[in-house]
Every structure is written in C-alpha cells, then in structure tokens.
Amino acid sequence: MVEPMLVAEGVRKSYGSVEVLSGISLVVMPGQVTCLVGPSGSGKSTFLRCVNHLESIDGGRLAVNGQLVGYREEKGRLHELKEREACRNRASVGMVFQNFNLFQHMSALENIIEAPQRVLKLSKEEAINSARELLAMVGLSTRGDSFPSQLSGGQQQRVAIARALAMKPKLILFDEATSALDPELVGEVLSAMRALAASGMSMVVVTHEMGFAREAADEMVFMDAGMVVERGSPDQVLDNPQQARTKAFLTKVR
Known part of the structure; x- marks a missing residue:
C-alpha cells in the first residue's frame, strides 16, 4: 500500500480561550493537490502552520511521510522536539x-x-x-x-x-500565495503552481482562487470555524455543495 504523504488526526489548536482548530482530520496522498478554502478566520492558515510546526498543536497528531511533525512519541505520549530537532524535522515540508x-x-x-x-x-x-x-x-x-x-x-x-x-521537500504548503499580489501578477504565480502540481509534487494550498482549485486540485476541503465542513472533488464541492455553509460561502466568492 502507498503510505499517505500527510496524515492529520483530530488536530486542535487554541489561542487562549479561542479554539482555532477543532479536531481537523485530513489525509493527503503522494502527488495529491489538496486545496483548502473557506472564509477568513476559519483556521486554514493556522492548520498549515501546524503542519510545518511553526505552531505547536494542543491535541491530535500530524505526520508527514510517516514521520511525526515536531514531536516524538514515547509510551503513547507526544513530546515536543527541541527547536534544532524541529528544524531538521521541518526540512521535508516546504512553505x-x-x-x-x-x-x-x-x-x-x-x-x-x-x-x-x-x-x-x-x-x-x-x-x-x-x-x-x-x-x-x-x-x-x-x-x-x-x-x-x-x-x-x-x-x-x-x-x-x-x-x-x-x-x-516531500510536501509543499501554499498559504494564500497570490493574495498579496496585484491582480495582473496573479496569473504568473498560479502558472508556476500549476506546473508544480503537474510534476507530481504533493501540495496543500490555501487559496481563494476557485478557478485554480477547480483546475489543479484533486480534493477540495471547505473549512469554517476551525472544522472541516465539506470535502470532495472540486466539481462536487463547487457545483453540488451539500452543506448550507458551503453554499453560502460559494455564493459570495463567485
């Protein structure tokens, strides 16, 4: 069996009393492009930062290419790595x-x-x-x-x-890579990302570019309020959303 490139199991993250990620579970296979979409504040960027261990997690577990990210496991408990070890651990994940x-x-x-x-x-x-x-x-x-x-x-x-x-890297993460660009410059960056996807790179992409997601993604994941609300192929999610929150979001971004 092919081992997943990324496995997230019940990932939780809070800032003080505010829970930003409420048990995110996600699997990305080698060569797969997964696009995360959703409103601002839904936890998409925080999730990416946890995958790269730029943020520690408060619950659950994350593994890239079969190796825990930022932690080691001893007797069933997770222990956070020291920064130097975490940096070596992080080298397999580009961002x-x-x-x-x-x-x-x-x-x-x-x-x-x-x-x-x-x-x-x-x-x-x-x-x-x-x-x-x-x-x-x-x-x-x-x-x-x-x-x-x-x-x-x-x-x-x-x-x-x-x-x-x-x-x-084994996996590369894109956090709204085009959002800071003038509209006429977006296309050249998306073109580079499409070429990378076509080369077989495993990618998790936070984006508001629905056209790119439809064209390049193998799976689209809609997040809201720190949770995965809906997932499926881009055509399924964009053309036939099942959840009311997904439908409401898509009417605003089209």
Whole structure:
C-alpha cells in the first residue's frame, strides 16, 4: 500500500480561550493537490502552520511521510522536539507564504542557496546549480542576480517558490500565495503552481482562487470555524455543495 504523504488526526489548536482548530482530520496522498478554502478566520492558515510546526498543536497528531511533525512519541505520549530537532524535522515540508519573506539584502540566487547550504550541507557549487535550474523552472532564469526590490511581486513570489523547492521537500504548503499580489501578477504565480502540481509534487494550498482549485486540485476541503465542513472533488464541492455553509460561502466568492 502507498503510505499517505500527510496524515492529520483530530488536530486542535487554541489561542487562549479561542479554539482555532477543532479536531481537523485530513489525509493527503503522494502527488495529491489538496486545496483548502473557506472564509477568513476559519483556521486554514493556522492548520498549515501546524503542519510545518511553526505552531505547536494542543491535541491530535500530524505526520508527514510517516514521520511525526515536531514531536516524538514515547509510551503513547507526544513530546515536543527541541527547536534544532524541529528544524531538521521541518526540512521535508516546504512553505510559501503570502508576503514572500525574501531576504532584501540578498539576490534571488542568494536567497535560494542559503538554506540548502546551511541545512542540507550542499556545497556552494551544488546549491548554485540547483538554484539556477529552479529559477529556470519558474521562468526567472535571467533574474538570479536581481535583488527583491528589483523584482515585481509576482517575480518575488516565484523566487519564494524556487527557494522552497531548493530544500527538496516531500510536501509543499501554499498559504494564500497570490493574495498579496496585484491582480495582473496573479496569473504568473498560479502558472508556476500549476506546473508544480503537474510534476507530481504533493501540495496543500490555501487559496481563494476557485478557478485554480477547480483546475489543479484533486480534493477540495471547505473549512469554517476551525472544522472541516465539506470535502470532495472540486466539481462536487463547487457545483453540488451539500452543506448550507458551503453554499453560502460559494455564493459570495463567485
């Protein structure tokens, strides 16, 4: 049997007295693209941050490629890893954020090679060769020496995608990767994401781009109030939603 790439079982997360995730369970198979949709505040971004252990969880468990994320298990109990161990653990999960998070004092190429040299211990030559291939893949082969201030928002986000891929992740997470972009720049980032999906990369994508979700997703998951309300193929969820909350949301975003 093929082992799932991501398994979330009853994941809970609270900030003070506010429960943001109320028992999220989700399975993503290798090569699968899962799109998370729903209103602001429904817990989508928090869930991604928990998958990457940028946030600890208060209940349940998360595993990527068969390995617990951010925790080890002893005698049936979970114990959070120390930060250094968690960073190594996190290396198998890439993440692309809303706001690029590029180092402004580094060129596009330097942004991409930094982590592979430090974490994967690649030589500078290996890291540069890989970075150039990735820049070509996202359509930026001539912009390796450009600094973020010299790039458009769409170009910066494509550099961020290349940077995430440079770590050779098993799974890549996209947190509203186009929401900070001007409308005319959205298409170029979605194109890079479509190409990545077509290559067989396992992806979990928080998005408000329903057209992208319909085209690229294997499964669409509608979340609201920290819970999974409905899931299914994009055509099922978009064209024939079963839950009233899903229907109400879709009437507002179409």
